[in-house]
Amino acid sequence: MRLVIATCSVLYEGRLRATLPLAKRLLMVKADGSVLVHSDGGSYKPLNWMSPPAKLRSAEPDAEQAAEGITEVWTVQNQKSDDRLTINLFEVEHDSDHELGVDPGLTKDGVEADLQRLLAEQITTLGDGYTLVRREYMTAIGPVDILAKDAQNATVAVELKRRGDIDGVEQLTRYLELLNRDPLLAPVTGVFAAQQIKPQARVLAEDRGIRCVTLDYDAMRGIDDVESRLF
Amino acid sequence: MRLVIATCSVLYEGRLRATLPLAKRLLMVKADGSVLVHSDGGSYKPLNWMSPPAKLRSAEPDAEQAAEGITEVWTVQNQKSDDRLTINLFEVEHDSDHELGVDPGLTKDGVEADLQRLLAEQITTLGDGYTLVRREYMTAIGPVDILAKDAQNATVAVELKRRGDIDGVEQLTRYLELLNRDPLLAPVTGVFAAQQIKPQARVLAEDRGIRCVTLDYDAMRGIDDVESRLF
DNA sequence: CGGTAGATCTCGCCC
DNA sequence: GGGCGAGGTCTACCG
Missing domain, CATH: 3.40.1350.10 (Trna Endonuclease; Chain: A, domain 1)
Known part of the structure; x- marks a missing residue:
């Protein structure tokens, strides 16, 4: 699992279009390629996301994007549909990687x-x-x-x-x-x-x-x- | 927003009971006191969580818990209901804090x-x-x-x-x-x-x-x- | 794999 | 604040 804290703007294109303007957020990249964009509030639902299985590609910004202050462009493409998440990264405050392994999972009682x-x-x-x-x-x-x-x-x-x-x-x-x-x-x-x-x-x-x-x-x-x- | 990577076991008690056995996971603590427990897979839904508004209290383990290897016990109490999340932390691999500010939010098209x-x-x-x-x-x-x-x-x-x-x-x-x-x-x-x-x-x-x-x-x-x- | 029903649903609207 | 409907619903279960 990769954790990135960065100012970014986000675009989702798929069953609908959803955009996030420039702000500082958490970007969580999971082992299955899924990506979650979280703010510091709300409930467990991310502001924007890509479901697994997905592939994250990182690219250099073009000249115009670089002029706007974009330092990196992420394209997260779903492997089974044509859903796509595009993240423009500006300033990156934190970037760390962690090996978590497979989770044994949840057991419930009372449903x-x-x-x-x-x-x-x-x-x-x-x-x-x-x-x-x-x-x-x-x-x-x-x-x-x-x-x-x-x-x-x-x-x-x-x-x-x-x-x-x-x-x-x-x-x-x-x-x-x-x-x-x-x-x-x-x-x-x-x-x-x-x-x-x-x-x-x-x-x-x-x-x-x-x-x-x-x-x-x-x-x-x-x-x-x-x-x-x-x- | 506080990000902790730790081996932990988790118990939710509220509308139901749900437990997570010992494993390494991400613990996300948001500014509103809500807590999300994420593994390195699945979808955007956390394995376990506490909705806002909530209050996180950290306590030292008692002798028995310390003997098991527990180094810290988190109690996340919802402020409006009697829902509670208890997290026993064992080894902590990462712990960082980040100031994100209020998010300008999502705009949608196509619903x-x-x-x-x-x-x-x-x-x-x-x-x-x-x-x-x-x-x-x-x-x-x-x-x-x-x-x-x-x-x-x-x-x-x-x-x-x-x-x-x-x-x-x-x-x-x-x-x-x-x-x-x-x-x-x-x-x-x-x-x-x-x-x-x-x-x-x-x-x-x-x-x-x-x-x-x-x-x-x-x-x-x-x-x-x-x-x-x-x- | 598709179809159905549940969910600690969450989220947003309107009263 | 409660009620109701929609969701990029997600998720488990069953055929």
Whole structure:
């Protein structure tokens, strides 16, 4: 990984055009040829960048560019598309190289998959007498997160989200439409379960007869921990 | 901006838990207290990070940590949530500080707004005799990208996307349902216009009587340039 | 490889 | 500040 601090101007040309005027920035060149242009603020997204795989070529400025104060011109060309990043370097304040090696990578806990596992284990969160049929119930248009039966043994399709948005309601609606064509399953009702449900999503869901349930992940994890400790 | 190259292990605790085992990485500390942990590959997304505003505190390792080889413990605490990033530093290979100042920021060209402006100007792209009613036609459930009239003076709602996905078809369907309740507008037909339309989205749209139109942005921009040159 | 859905999404707009 | 939609989204997963 090469780290360069320099005053520079940047141009991206590809799916769109994006330009950065002259300022001092960090240029990060990774081993796969990708380049990130970072300022001293904002979030983790760079101001401008080139995705891997890419090739960085450095060139001398022509006479006109040199007259403007450009000392070096970088051209970062993506190897799979015609996306290109052009960086005009003016003053270079820092330039260092570091051997990092391959990263062992990130492990996560607490994403939708965990929520799904917990809800499947604690299916009565949805109501007394509920039983699990199966997780990731496959249909022609994709997997239903959880299929269950209610106390009256009627089929219930559950769509699970961390944040309940209109998209999720549409998704569940499509599943319900399909499942209700199956005489062995029909009538199938829907439950939209999420840690947080947006007001507009709730209105749309309830308008379509879909029940909304907000989940408390911490409480569910707590129950999970207690149960785990029993074994 | 502070740049540190160090062997380290990282723990994020917040909306989820995410851990990184011991490896050599870049730690970028920005002026707003945010921290990015980058490896020498992947894309622009860091392996782990803390969003601003945040506060970095550095502490000496306790006896047990020191015995493991930890030389320094960073705690990066978000100032608005209880998200926290903990970094155990082992060997530090590089540590430098740089004054970057505020960045003037990025300017873009070629996003959906441009596409919408071009299509509004060249509304006959959709068919002979088409006329523009208005862009961003407001409804109770959001703005219709473009409202137009066809050659027979019937109302047409246009949903515009760079990439035509199922979501866009659902969105247009909701608008059409609403607009067709208005006797002054009904009957309203739909056009789904995008630079690229996914097969499944096309099938869904046509099944609902929505016409699909793929747009050539470069050609439209070319016409725009030619027209601009006439003035 | 393409298609779908999630994300500690981020970012920008509008109310 | 919240809600909503777009993104050069990126990323994992599944066919």
